[in-house]
Amino acid sequence: MSETHIVDDSRKLRLLNFADQKIRMLHLTWFAFFLTFVIWFAHAPLLIHIKEALDLTTAQVKALLILNVAITIPARIVVGMLVDRYGPRIIYSSLLFISALLCIGFAFANTYEALALFRFLLGFVGAGFVIGIRMVGEWFPHHQVGTAEGIYGGWGNFGSAAGAMLLPTIALMFGGENGWRYAIVSIGVVSAIYSLVFYKFARNTPKGSVYFKPKKSGGMVVTSWRAFWALILMNIPMYLALAMLAWRLSPAGVNLFSDNMMYLMWVLLAVLFVVQTQQIWRVNIEHLRAGVPEVDRYSFKQVGILNIAYFATFGSELAVISMLPLYFLETFEGLSAVEAGLLASGFAFMNLVSRPMGGWFSDTFGRRKSMLFLIAGLAVGYFLMGLMDSYWWIPMAVLVTMACSFFVQAGEGAVFAIVPLIKRSMTGQIAGMAGAYGNVGAVVYLTVLSYVDYSTFFYVISASAAVGLIAVAFLNDPKGHIVEVGEDGTVHRIAVG
Structure with missing residues (x-):
């Protein structure tokens, strides 16, 4: 049996000590998260310009705000599985690059339908947070991990506020009726470049450490029957939240689509819940029946x-x-x-x-x-x-x-x-x-x-x-x-x- 740990007796993080590789990894990672939040909420400070450019109604603008968070709930679950399986380096790089393309697509959308589609897909970037949690957890010992995760989350989360301050200024610098488009494109370009930087310099674990992967994929592995049923129950609120979002997009809310479409989405969510439950059963049944060591x-x-x-x-x-x-x-x-x-x-x-x-x-x-x-x-x-x-x-x-x-x-x-x-x-x-x-x-x-x-x-x-x-x-x-x-x-x- 081997002891896996990172030797560092100090609780204090020296954030300017770039000779320390784990500090470099922390800075690389929080800035990746920062960029995902700038992209995720890039539309918010520019909504007045977007509304005027595409002649949107107030209801359509509200629908964009809802669509922006709709896919984030399942995305965080899926990305969590991917990062455990393939490691944060490749998953964060991929997320940043794909999000950059979606961000640029949103910027050049000329119809409300295209705008809504890209905004919906960009909700996936909100899952970036999950990747860095695993990354930082790999690099810092238990007596520093809370502070390091807090810096990662707090400084990265600031991306939404930074975007609110910077993007309108960038739009004004470009000027003209398409200034908002170029402002959003600029953050997409930065994200694409940074995805390559992250891939080149980031590492999943310190040298000599093992990156542990789950034994099975496709669902969360639990280690008792009580945990199995608790997991099923805890999935229900996530589907109910998605059903609420569908309701808010129906005529009862912002009227983006019809009642029939809402009912169809509810049926689809019910089917997905059944499929996910079957996956959890498939992943866990064998070892639960045999008994977990x-x-x-x-x-x-x-x-x-x-x-x-x-x-x-x-x-x-x-x-x-x-x-x-x-x-x-x-x-x-x-x-x-x-x-x-x-x-x-x-x-x-x-x-x-x-x-x-x-x-x-x-x-x-x-x-x-x-x-x-x-x-x-x-x-x-x-x-x-x-x-x-x-x-x-x-x-x-x-x-x-x-x-x-x-x-x-x-x-x-x-x-x-x-x-x-x-x-x-x-x-x-x-x-x-x-x-x-x-x-x-x-x-x-x-x-x-x-x-x-x-x-x-x-x-x-x-x-x-x-x-x-x-x-x-x-x-x-x-x-x-x-x-x-x-x-x-x-x-x-x-x-x-």
Whole structure:
């Protein structure tokens, strides 16, 4: 039995020490994620120009926003499987290059149908996050992995805010009625070039380390019958979220397609659920019947709890970011649209420090303890946001909002500080499922918002976070070692706590 670890006793990451290969890998990887977020939300700051250029209706614009996230839920599951099987180097390079082509296609679309198709397909780029989680987990030891994953997630997530600042300026530099097209093309070109850079310089693992792959592909491998049934149950909310998205695109929502098309999509989702369940059965039935050796076991309970936590953290972040500018504009008299947007932008800007801090908390003070503290903080934060009204002093409202966003994003960092410590060979799939649950949360929260007022919306998030807090109370701190078996049969012990 061999001991697989990375020797580094310091918890502090020296981010400017480019002589350290793992630091170089971290910078390579967070910038790849940064680019995927710029591409994913490149349309958002340019929507006014896109609307004018193609003479779109308000309903068509809303449909584009929904289409942008529709495919991300299944994409994160699929990409998680691919990265576990083939490694992050080839999968991230491929994703960046394919996304670049789709981005350029969107920029030159001249009909709404083409625009909608490319926007729908570009939702796949939102799965890029999953790839880097496995990559960073391979390079950093357990006492640094939370901080490293937080930097990866926080700095990469900033791509949406950076795009919002840079792309309108680039469009103005090009000028003319097609300036927005060239701005979007420019980020596509950068992504294509960077895909080659990433492929040339990135490595899946440190020299001498083994890249562990799942023994079977086509579905998540579980190690007990209880976990098998839990996995089936946890897939259901993802299909329900996709069904909700179809409903929002029907006449009951933005009227992109007919009721009959919505029913057809519901039937298709039901069929896909049956097919996926059969795949999970096929992948797991043999070893579950034979009995899983102790060395191969892992706790699926950990996965389920992290799914619930990410539902409340990232799900609420996506939902709140999309409504916060309008909330400030409608709640506080005297604010202009620009001022409301600037005040609301602080929620996303906190990612730069909040996610890394959440990961650092997890590395320093313990996984479970940090999660409990951060989830409790966001539950209180959203409750206070529910109390806000037009009588509040605006600086106080902004302070409460920023404090809440810290707990939300630090909670996200704490979730992915644990993901690489559950089962190394399945980190991509575990990250994919947790990431998908974040998108499910956004769909659910935004659907709730369409029926209730702003205060009730914040109270609902707070209540769901309280449920998440109860779940996190049952989380186990990763301790000792996890065991992986190489393709040659060699047993490796990997320190996780």
